[in-house]
Amino acid sequence: MALTQLQISNVRNLQQVRLQGLKGVNVFFGCNGSGKTSVLESIHLLGMARSFRGSSVKSLINHESPSCTVFGTTVLDLPPPVADEGAAGVGVGTPVGVQRNRSGEAQIKIGGRAVRTVAELAEQLPLQVITAESFGLLTGAPGARRQYLDWGVFHVEHQFFGQWQRFQRSIKQRNNLLRRGKISDQELTAWTRDLAQTGTAISEYRKGYFQILAPCFKEIMARLAPSLGALELRYQQGWDRQLSYSEALAQGFTADTEQGYTHSGPQRADIRVMSGGHLAAETLSRGQQKLVVCGLKLAQGRLMAQLGRGKCTYLIDDLPSELDNAHSLLVCELLASMDAQVFVTCIDQREIRSVWPESEELAMFHVEQGVVRRHSEE
Ligand SMILES: Nc1ncnc2c1ncn2[C@@H]1O[C@H](COP(=O)(O)OP(=O)(O)O)[C@@H](O)[C@H]1O
Numbered sequence: 033m034a035l036t037q038l039q040i041s042n043v044r045n046l047q048q049v050r051l052q053g054l055k056g057v058n059v060f061f062g063c064n065g066s067g068k069t070s071v072l073e074s075i076h077l078l079g080m081a082r083s084f085r086g087s088s089v090k091s092l093i094n095h096e097s098p099s100c101t102v103f104g105t106t107v108l109d110l111p112p113p114v115a116d117e118g119a120a121g122v123g124v125g126t127p128v129g130v131q132r133n134r135s136g137e138a139q140i141k142i143g144g145r146a147v148r149t150v151a152e153l154a155e156q157l158p159l160q161v162i163t164a165e166s167f168g169l170l171t172g173a174p175g176a177r178r179q180y181l182d183w184g185v186f187h188v189e190h191q192f193f194g195q196w197q198r199f200q201r202s203i204k205q206r207n208n209l210l211r212r213g214k215i216s217d218q219e220l221t222a223w224t225r226d227l228a229q230t231g232t233a234i235s236e237y238r239k240g241y242f243q244i245l246a247p248c249f250k251e252i253m254a255r256l257a258p259s260l261g262a263l264e265l266r267y268q269q270g271w272d273r274q275l276s277y278s279e280a281l282a283q284g285f286t287a288d289t290e291q292g293y294t295h296s297g298p299q300r301a302d303i304r305v306m307s308g309g310h311l312a313a314e315t316l317s318r319g320q321q322k323l324v325v326c327g328l329k330l331a332q333g334r335l336m337a338q339l340g341r342g343k344c345t346y347l348i349d350d351l352p353s354e355l356d357n358a359h360s361l362l363v364c365e366l367l368a369s370m371d372a373q374v375f376v377t378c379i380d381q382r383e384i385r386s387v388w389p390e391s392e393e394l395a396m397f398h399v400e401q402g403v404v405r406r407h408s409e410e
């Protein structure tokens with residue numbers, strides 16, 4: 033999927049922004065505080081109904097406005113660069129819109145139809161984000177790595193989301209029962225059985241995806257950071273590998289009832305990135321860790337395309353300040369080879385021009401005090 037046009041209303045300092053004729057690579061440059069990251073946040077709002085900054089919805093809405101809105105048109109593939117820009121691509125495709133107000137409500141529309149789940153939105157516009165915060169993927173809590181993994185499973189395995197929802201419900205119910213202490217055996221047995229079933233299913237989906245992700249990541253890292261040597265991904269399912277989930281739940285029953293929650297299961301899964309047999313998060317330098325995170329994100333996009341599940345759109349905030357020139361170049365080369373649509377920000381446009389392959393046509397936009405203008409090629 034790719035975006036051909038975008039209309040932003042009242043996202044932070046972007047009061048009214050209209051962008052047409054979006055290309056494969058779209059660069060937003062301008063000084064600090066001009067609104068560059070807010071453009072990426074707006075696209076994220078369109079694909080996920082929320083920001084990637086982890087801040088509240090309220091902080092995303094312009095101070096003077098009761099709500100913020102983003103409209104976009106998505107197409108399966110961008111039209112090939114033609115002389116008459118804007119002639120193709122615009123007008124066809126699927127209109128997508130997201131509005132959020134101060135009380136937190138979200139209105140989502142796809143093709144004019146009101147949609148209730150963010151899952152449908154995510155299918156319409158699969159996004160990968162690379163920002164200063166996303167570099168915590170390696171060093172942060174396992175939850176972010178599970179989210180990372182589930183993003184991939186979600187986009188590759190259509191049954192996954194339903195199972196994931198069922199799993200969330202089962203574990204919540206089981207934990208509620210355990211916490212209350214006074215347990216009806218019958219009820220607990222029923223929820224435990226359900227949890228074992230759905231937990232096994234989502235774990236199988238994750239495992240299946242992981243098995244194809246790991247070699248893809250290896251390949252990308254060999255290109256991105258050959259000096260790092262042998263990097264390896266390991267998947268931990270969240271309970272003893274020798275046991276079925278049902279057996280693990282049975283074994284943990286006493287501890288679960290004593291402490292009032294479910295100890296083992298897919299909610300404890302994690303991905304370990306190993307470098308030369310050691311945890312990458314504990315051995316690699318910060319710069320090397322950033323490369324690993326880029327590799328993880330690039331691997332998911334490439335895999336999705338390889339499996340015929342469409343292309344994802346990359347949002348990259350301030351690439352030049354995160355990676356040195358040589359590595360920015362490699363990241364951009366990989367992105368160009370994947371033919372993924374990219375939205376990237378930087379302060380000085382020259383920093384980005386120098387890292388994209390020459391063959392790539394860039395759409396440049398200058399951002400200044402919340403106003404975004406197309407910057408014509410000289
Ligand atoms: N809710 C809001 N309403 C209005 N302006 C905001 C809001 N939140 C942040 N801003 C302002 O928006 C500007 C754009 O921020 P940002 O997109 O992070 O800039 P950049 O990435 O270009 O450095 C900042 O000057 C910030 O003060």
Ligand SMILES: [Mg+2]
Pocket residue numbers: 065068069070349350
């Ligand atoms: Mg910024």
